[in-house]
Amino acid sequence: MEAIGLPGGALVNYIFPNNAHVTWSIMIVIYPYITGLVAGAFVLSSMYHVFGVKEFKPIANFALVAAFSFGLFAAMPLLVHLGQPQRAYQIYTTPHTTSAMSIFGYVYSSYLVLLMIEIWVIYRKVFIEKANETVGNMAIFWKILCLGITTYNPESAHFDKKLAKFLAGIGIPWACLLHGYVGFVFGSVKAVAWWATALQPFIFLSSAIVSGIAMMFLMYSFIMWRRGQGYDYALIKKFIITLWMAFILDYALEVLEIAFVGYEQGAHWAVIKPLLMGPLYNSYVLGQMGILSLGPLLVLGIASLLDIKDKALLYLGNLGSLMLVFQVLVMRFNVVVGGQLISKSERGFVDYEFEFFAKEGLLTAGIIMVAPFVTYYIISRFIPIFEGKSMDTEPKRASM
Amino acid sequence: MENSKMPDSRREFLVRLLEGTATATVLMVFGPGVMAHGPETGGTERADDADHKYAYIIDVGKCIGCGNCVRACKRENSVPTDYFRTWVERYVVREEGVYVDSPKGAIEGFEQLNKRFRDNIKLSRTVPKMCNHCHNPPCVQVCPVGATFKSPEGFVLVDRDYCMACGYCVQACPYAARFINPVEHKSDKCTWCYHRVKKGLLPACVTVCPQKARLFGDLNDIDSEVSKLFEADQWMVLKPEMHTDPTCFYIGLPREVV
Numbered sequence: 326m327e328a329i330g331l332p333g334g335a336l337v338n339y340i341f342p343n344n345a346h347v348t349w350s351i352m353i354v355i356y357p358y359i360t361g362l363v364a365g366a367f368v369l370s371s372m373y374h375v376f377g378v379k380e381f382k383p384i385a386n387f388a389l390v391a392a393f394s395f396g397l398f399a400a401m402p403l404l405v406h407l408g409q410p411q412r413a414y415q416i417y418t419t420p421h422t423t424s425a426m427s428i429f430g431y432v433y434s435s436y437l438v439l440l441m442i443e444i445w446v447i448y449r450k451v452f453i454e455k456a457n458e459t460v461g462n463m464a465i466f467w468k469i470l471c472l473g474i475t476t477y478n479p480e481s482a483h484f485d486k487k488l489a490k491f492l493a494g495i496g497i498p499w500a501c502l503l504h505g506y507v508g509f510v511f512g513s514v515k516a517v518a519w520w521a522t523a524l525q526p527f528i529f530l531s532s533a534i535v536s537g538i539a540m541m542f543l544m545y546s547f548i549m550w551r552r553g554q555g556y557d558y559a560l561i562k563k564f565i566i567t568l569w570m571a572f573i574l575d576y577a578l579e580v581l582e583i584a585f586v587g588y589e590q591g592a593h594w595a596v597i598k599p600l601l602m603g604p605l606y607n608s609y610v611l612g613q614m615g616i617l618s619l620g621p622l623l624v625l626g627i628a629s630l631l632d633i634k635d636k637a638l639l640y641l642g643n644l645g646s647l648m649l650v651f652q653v654l655v656m657r658f659n660v661v662v663g664g665q666l667i668s669k670s671e672r673g674f675v676d677y678e679f680e681f682f683a684k685e686g687l688l689t690a691g692i693i694m695v696a697p698f699v700t701y702y703i704i705s706r707f708i709p710i711f712e713g714k715s716m717d718t719e720p721k722r723a724s725m
Numbered sequence: 726m727e728n729s730k731m732p733d734s735r736r737e738f739l740v741r742l743l744e745g746t747a748t749a750t751v752l753m754v755f756g757p758g759v760m761a762h763g764p765e766t767g768g769t770e771r772a773d774d775a776d777h778k779y780a781y782i783i784d785v786g787k788c789i790g791c792g793n794c795v796r797a798c799k800r801e802n803s804v805p806t807d808y809f810r811t812w813v814e815r816y817v818v819r820e821e822g823v824y825v826d827s828p829k830g831a832i833e834g835f836e837q838l839n840k841r842f843r844d845n846i847k848l849s850r851t852v853p854k855m856c857n858h859c860h861n862p863p864c865v866q867v868c869p870v871g872a873t874f875k876s877p878e879g880f881v882l883v884d885r886d887y888c889m890a891c892g893y894c895v896q897a898c899p900y901a902a903r904f905i906n907p908v909e910h911k912s913d914k915c916t917w918c919y920h921r922v923k924k925g926l927l928p929a930c931v932t933v934c935p936q937k938a939r940l941f942g943d944l945n946d947i948d949s950e951v952s953k954l955f956e957a958d959q960w961m962v963l964k965p966e967m968h969t970d971p972t973c974f975y976i977g978l979p980r981e982v983v
Contacts, residue, residue: 333983334822336842341854341901342809342830348892348905408890408910412870415889421871426893429869515967516863516899592966669901671983672825 330603332596333672340668340675347665347677351690352402357507357529358536358657359399359697360433364504365537366392367440367496372567374493380563386447387548387710388541393440394701400433401693406685425510436496436503443492445470446485448708453477504533511660518593519600519664524582531575536653538568539646544701546643554713556639562629565642569625572649576618579656583614596667604666604674609659617652621645775877778944779972780951781917781928782960783853786977787938790815790851792834794930794939799832801918801929808904810915811855811930816981818848823981852982853939855930856881856902856915857963857971864894864903864914873912879972880919888912899967917941 331338370388373381404410417434420427445452449471456467456475468475505526511517512525542564549556583601586594601609627633628641666675680686704710790813798804798811812830816823817838824842828835835851837843858881865873865881872887873894883894888911895903895912906913918928922941926932931939942951954960960974964983975982 336819336822336824337826339814339825339827342807342812342827343901343904345807346904348895403891406891408892408905409888412887412889415870415887419870421868423865424867424869424893426867426869426891510893514863514867514896516897665896669899669983670825672823 330599331673332599332667333670335672338673339670340673341670344665344668344670344675347662347675349406349661349665350677350685351679351687352406352685354654354657354661355690355694356399356402356406357504357511357533357661358654359395359402359694360507361504361529361533361536361653361657362540362697363392363396363399363436363440363537364500364530364533365535365539366395366541367500367537368534369538369541369567371493371497374490375497378563380560383557383560383712384541384545384564387545388537389440389444389447390704390708390710391541391544391697391701392537393437393444394697394704396437396440397700398693398696401696402690405689405693425506425513429506429510432499432503432506436499439492439496439499443489443496446489446492449485450477450482451708501530505530511664514664516669517664518596518667520660521593522582522586524578524585525660528575528578528582531571531578532653532656535568535572535575535649538564538571539649539653542568542642542646543650544698546639548711552711554711558635558638561638561642565625565638565645566629568642568646568649569622569629572618572621572625576622579614579618596671600663600667600674604677605659605663608655609663613652613655613659617648617655621648621652624648775879776945777878779858779879779917779922780942780944780955781855781858781973782940782942782951782954782976783973784938784940784976785850785852785979785982787936788813788851788853789936789938790831790835791935792831793933793935794853795830795832797929797933798915801921802916804913805906805908808906808913810902810913811853814852814854814982816848816850816852816979817842817846818979818981819845820847848979848981850977850979850982852975852978853930854900854902854963855973856898856917857900857969857973858915858917860970860972861968863897863899863967863969867893867897869893876919880917880922881914882916882919883912883914885909885911899964899969 366388369381370385370392372378373385374389404413407413416427416430420430422428452467452470453475454477456464456471459467508526508529511520511529512522514520542561545564546556546561586597624641625645628638628645633641662677666677668675681688683689792813794811795809795813798809802810804810807829809830812827814825814827815831815835815838816825818824819842824838826835831851838849858875858879860875860879862873862875862881865875868874869891870887870889872884872889873881874884875881890905890911892905892912895905898914903912903914905911918926918930921928928939928941931941940951940954942949944952944955946952954976955974960976961978962971962974963978
């Protein structure tokens with residue numbers, strides 16, 4: 326590498342011998358990404374369940390089931406990453422409480438249980454109906470899901486509604502804790518200049534909410550298209566405005582962080598500036614902070630502020646959401662891998678190359694990323710997630 | 726059938742289940758299991774209480790960059806290729822900046838400096854590096870399961886039967902002294918040759934240094950060479966701004982060394 330753009334007055338790119346390998350790679354990029362989708366989807370579902378935002382009613386249960394589907398796979402990249410995955414249980418049995426990572430097991434599992442109970446409470450009525458309607462093995466399956474209780478009365482409905490609201494209520498701080506916590510795991514590492522900022526938990530959390538809402542928008546519009554059921558444009562408008570506002574907050578935090586470090590001109594900036602001007606220029610400056618941020622700000626801003634209706638609104642929403650799911654993915658990459666590109670020698674940058682077939686390669690990452698969607702699809706075959714009948718089950722669809 | 730009201734026995738069962746789960750969780754997090762496999766971060770006070778308080782001193786002015794120490798370490802500890810428990814860096818300070826290299830950790834020493842950097846040298850030094858066995862080790866702090874710990878005598882060690890190789894310690898170490906062993910898939914680092922020291926021997930790197938640039942000893946022994954050098958108070962540590970409080974001390978460390 327040329328000496329130009331190297332930190333610490335280095336005449337040649339020098340990295341510590343043990344820094345030649347990026348220890349946390351793609352698995353640790355998609356781990357906070359999936360966790361973020363869980364947190365974001367949950368917050369969206371709580372808009373109706375807790376805050377009673379009526380426009381979000383049609384997607385409240387959908388977002389919850391999607392959050393659960395993502396949640397099931399949030400820890401999978403970590404397991405794949407571990408050199409000794411069979412020892413993962415130790416984080417439950419002997420958590421070393423001085424470590425920011427140590428209570429992740431508890432935070433993650435308890436959140437997943439909370440999600441599971443909330444879905445169970447919301448769908449208890451459905452389970453009971455199915456248990457009463459079906460016969461044979463499936464009846465046993467549904468009866469187990471109802472815990473043997475096969476009657477449902479207004480009193481149970483009232484109790485379930487109250488419990489669901491309570492769970493969604495405590496679920497919001499829990500979701501924030503889950504993802505803010507992931508940010509803390511990175512932000513508290515003083516040895517990595519690009520990670521060490523107190524803003525990291527907030528940036529992780531706000532970007533989580535953005536990615537969750539954007540992913541829900543894409544899934545919603547895809548599912549509605551497949552079902553041929555017609556779009557709820559009032560919902561779409563609300564969706565877009567919420568996403569736009571969430572992203573303004575997220576982007577403000579991201580800009581604030583870099584502006585602060587840059588203006589401060591401290592020790593960290595000495596290595597961060599050449600990092601951003603060098604190895605991360607494309608993915609951070611042009612990608613994350615440029616096209617993938619300014620694009621959605623503009624597109625969603627237009628869709629939110631102008632009197633745009635129907636299909637145009639849908640297309641703008643999809644475009645903005647698509648850019649944002651990538652913005653957050655690229656942001657996770659820039660943080661996780663980008664931080665490790667600065668050698669601790671402070672006089673050089675590590676070369677990083679994507680692997681495809683490796684244990685922690687892109688193929689594994691792709692499989693893990695697809696798994697929540699498959700899970701969602703399977704769940705949706707058993708329980709009604711959207712109101713109204715899907716048109717794609719009809720023998721002849723008008724649109725096909 | 727009235728299902729909205731739970732029978733007392735079922736309610737009682739659920740309450741007990743909840744109580745049991747909460748108790749088990751508290752016991753697991755704060756109970757005896759946590760202490761079962763190694764000391765806590767602790768650090769200074771434990772080290773002070775111990776019979777020995779080991780320290781490592783590197784006299785930069787004496788190092789000739791021969792790479793004996795790197796080879797000895799590789800042999801003694803079966804360190805995998807391309808990974809290093811210790812390595813040596815060459816610093817060449819010139820008017821326009823600093824040239825640093827460490828080809829293969831200097832396992833074969835250093836070749837003659839490239840012609841481009843050979844003239845107008847202000848300072849040239851070879852600097853051995855390794856785990857600093859910090860008093861306040863970030864690697865110990867961040868290990869989520871307590872597999873990395875500090876022994877009462879001052880060694881920062883990894884319990885290989887417990888490490889799950891998450892890599893958090895690798896990230897937290899400001900000195901890049903740690904790596905995930907690609908053969909064993911566990912966290913790896915310099916142990917100051919704990920297995921040798923416990924038998925009354927010196928670390929392998931210390932024994933082979935022809936210049937006595939590497940010294941290891943007990944600060945509790947006032948007659949030891951390290952005690953005298955430590956008392957002379959002319960030492961420095963790497964990255965003091967990290968506040969890790971290393972017990973690996975450098976004499977004659979140029980300010981360009983990171």
